[in-house]
Amino acid sequence: MKAMILAAGLGTRLKPFTDHHPKALAIVNGKSLLQRNIEYLQAYGIYEVVVNVHHFADQIIDTIQKNKGWGSSIRISDESDEVLETGGGLLRAKAHFENEAKWLVMNADILTDLDLGKMLEADKAFDALSEGEMVATLAVTNRTTSRNLIFNTAGTLCGWRNNTTNEEKWANPLKDPAMAVPKAFSGIQIVHANFFEALNMQGKFSLIDAYLQIAQHYAIHFYDHSDGILLDVGKPESLEKAAGLFK
Numbered sequence: 001m002k003a004m005i006l007a008a009g010l011g012t013r014l015k016p017f018t019d020h021h022p023k024a025l026a027i028v029n030g031k032s033l034l035q036r037n038i039e040y041l042q043a044y045g046i047y048e049v050v051v052n053v054h055h056f057a058d059q060i061i062d063t064i065q066k067n068k069g070w071g072s073s074i075r076i077s078d079e080s081d082e083v084l085e086t087g088g089g090l091l092r093a094k095a096h097f098e099n100e101a102k103w104l105v106m107n108a109d110i111l112t113d114l115d116l117g118k119m120l121e122a123d124k125a126f127d128a129l130s131e132g133e134m135v136a137t138l139a140v141t142n143r144t145t146s147r148n149l150i151f152n153t154a155g156t157l158c159g160w161r162n163n164t165t166n167e168e169k170w171a172n173p174l175k176d177p178a179m180a181v182p183k184a185f186s187g188i189q190i191v192h193a194n195f196f197e198a199l200n201m202q203g204k205f206s207l208i209d210a211y212l213q214i215a216q217h218y219a220i221h222f223y224d225h226s227d228g229i230l231l232d233v234g235k236p237e238s239l240e241k242a243a244g245l246f247k
Contacts, residue, residue: 001120002100003046004093005037006086006187007108008054008079013234014109022056024108025063026233028242033108033233034060036246038070044116046104050096052077052089087210088203094196105207107187111246113229114139114188123190126155126221134219135198136211137190140183141226148182149208149222150174155181157211157220171215183222186230194218 011023024034031039034051041049049072053060057080064074077093084092090105097103102123104116123137138157140149150159152174159170161182174180185208198214211220233242 001046001103002048002050002097003041003104003106004050004052004077004090004096005034005106005108006052006089007034007060008052008057008083008089009108010055010083011109011234014236014239017236018055020056022053022060023234024051024060025056026109026239028111028233028239028246032063033111034063035067035070036111037106037108038072038074040112041104041116042070042072046116047072048075049073050075050077050093051108052079052084052093054079054083082204084204086207087199087201087205090191090207090210091196091199091202097193100193102190102192105189105191109233110187111229111231111233111242112186112188112225114186114225115228119188119190119223119225122223123221126219127192130156130219130221132217132219133194134221135192135195135214136220138211138220138222139186139188140222140224141186141230142224143184143226143230145184147184149185151181151183151222153179153181155221157215157222160208160212169209169212171212183224186225187232 007024011018014023025032127134146164148161158172161168
């Protein structure tokens with residue numbers, strides 16, 4: 001199985017570090033976020049990784065080369081010309097996954113103890129039981145957040161809500177609001193090969209918008225790992241917290 005680490009973002013929340021470096025190279029106890037996630041994937045037997053780059057791309061490429069990929073085979077998806085957001089970034093990297101049935105995608109600034117083995121087992125079970133053709137399984141938790149993905153009681157994606165502005169986007173509006181199951185997306189997902197066939201977007205777009213478009217006709221499920229650790233290392237104070245959790 002292959003994986004993609006999304007590392008092209010500008011990391012504006014992590015200023016002033018990201019004024020001179022990419023967020024993926026922020027350090028937690030002597031290791032960069034990128035190295036930590038490469039090693040996290042290795043713990044589950046994933047040694048082939050695609051990393052997309054834009055902001056200070058040369059620093060990420062140089063670090064990977066100097067460290068020989070920390071033992072993994074790492075390919076670069078270059079977005080130096082224009083950052084394409086999470087969905088456009090995956091689409092740009094399409095050629096790297098042409099012979100794969102499914103693969104993992106995760107944000108570079110996420111640290112977690114999510115058991116990928118259990119998530120893969122759940123993905124297989126969803127695929128077997130799903131009424132429609134399945135495209136992805138999204139890792140989620142029950143944490144409080146400003147934005148939620150909305151699932152139905154069967155666990156399939158229906159919509160998205162901004163809890164601050166009350167903006168909503170729907171793939172399949174629920175007839176009964178009581179059937180809504182709000183979850184916070186973890187930035188980790190198992191994506192199936194038919195993602196590219198189901199996708200009807202080009203250029204710059206988010207994976208959330210892609211999933212909402214795809215969920216109109218395909219099944220997208222959630223995998224809840226609220227019992228574990230998930231840390232969005234997007235702010236300087238989060239780096240301090242991460243240092244206490246990840247040695």
